[in-house]
Amino acid sequence: MRRLELQSVNMHFGPLHVTRDVTFSVDSGERVALIGPNGAGKTTLVNIMAGSLRHSTGQMLYEGRDVAALSTPQRARLGLVRTFQISRLFMGLTVEENVRVAALHRHQGRKAARDVIDAEVHAGLAKLKVAHLAGKVVDSLSLGERRLVELSLALTMEPRLLLLDEPAAGIPHGESRHVLQAVNDLPSDLAVMLIEHDMDLVFSWARRIIVLSGGAVIKDGSPETIAQDEHVQRIYFGRGDT
Numbered sequence: 001m002r003r004l005e006l007q008s009v010n011m012h013f014g015p016l017h018v019t020r021d022v023t024f025s026v027d028s029g030e031r032v033a034l035i036g037p038n039g040a041g042k043t044t045l046v047n048i049m050a051g052s053l054r055h056s057t058g059q060m061l062y063e064g065r066d067v068a069a070l071s072t073p074q075r076a077r078l079g080l081v082r083t084f085q086i087s088r089l090f091m092g093l094t095v096e097e098n099v100r101v102a103a104l105h106r107h108q109g110r111k112a113a114r115d116v117i118d119a120e121v122h123a124g125l126a127k128l129k130v131a132h133l134a135g136k137v138v139d140s141l142s143l144g145e146r147r148l149v150e151l152s153l154a155l156t157m158e159p160r161l162l163l164l165d166e167p168a169a170g171i172p173h174g175e176s177r178h179v180l181q182a183v184n185d186l187p188s189d190l191a192v193m194l195i196e197h198d199m200d201l202v203f204s205w206a207r208r209i210i211v212l213s214g215g216a217v218i219k220d221g222s223p224e225t226i227a228q229d230e231h232v233q234r235i236y237f238g239r240g241d242t
């Protein structure tokens with residue numbers, strides 16, 4: 001099933017043309033990496049897909065429905081969920097309370113019994129193996145633990161398409177392994193789009209890679225195709241003849 005479809009999406013910030021005619025689609029269960037140099041427009045694209053930014057022109061369909069007018073929370077409730085390059089947890093609250101916020105958010109507008117919410121919170125904590133941190137205030141966690149809690153929050157939203165913007169960024173290597181392992185272990189029916197600069201990880205994890213450069217998609221294909229593409233090597237890896 002087609003989860004998301006972007007048709008000629010453009011984004012202008014004043015005179016800056018940051019997203020250029022971006023067209024692609026993501027199907028259920030796909031593992032897609034979105035790569036490109038710093039400033040290529042990856043985060044901007046995630047912002048557009050998740051609803052933090054409204055694109056200037058073009059069309060965006062989520063499960064066949066035009067979601068351009070929907071807010072980020074509305075999209076999240078439909079299963080289009082993102083995490084941030086920079087941590088966005090509620091400081092001062094415990095891990096369990098943070099996950100509870102996500103569970104309550106998902107039920108907003110409907111009445112959910114307390115034990116239903118409790119079950120979802122515990123499932124969310126268990127999925128990312130962070131149940132032992134439940135009572136800790138998030139401020140006291142390591143960066144890697146915070147990331148796992150953020151993923152736990154995201155999964156509590158019951159996503160069908162999860163957008164991960166550099167989940168291992170800024171995390172010490174020893175801990176980033178756990179985060180990347182968690183990304184590897186995400187349910188197989190969940191479509192995931194991952195932004196990541198570590199090419200070893202990208203090429204081992206992704207089944208498909210979309211390369212952005214200067215705001216435009218310059219290549220979209222299997223890791224094998226991408227690795228061999230001269231244009232990609234020149235623009236992204238800084239290699240090649242010109």
Ligand SMILES: Nc1ncnc2c1ncn2[C@@H]1O[C@H](COP(=O)(O)OP(=O)(O)OP(=O)(O)O)[C@@H](O)[C@H]1O
Pocket residue numbers: 013016018036037038039040041042043044045
């Ligand atoms: N709100 C904004 N106003 C003006 N320009 C912006 C805005 N947000 C992003 N840009 C510009 O858009 C371009 C793309 O930025 P973006 O953050 O999407 O890149 P990125 O691919 O995520 O980079 P990185 O790998 O460093 O995270 C950059 O030139 C950036 O300066």
Ligand SMILES: [Mg+2]
Pocket residue numbers: 042043044085
């Ligand atoms: Mg970015």
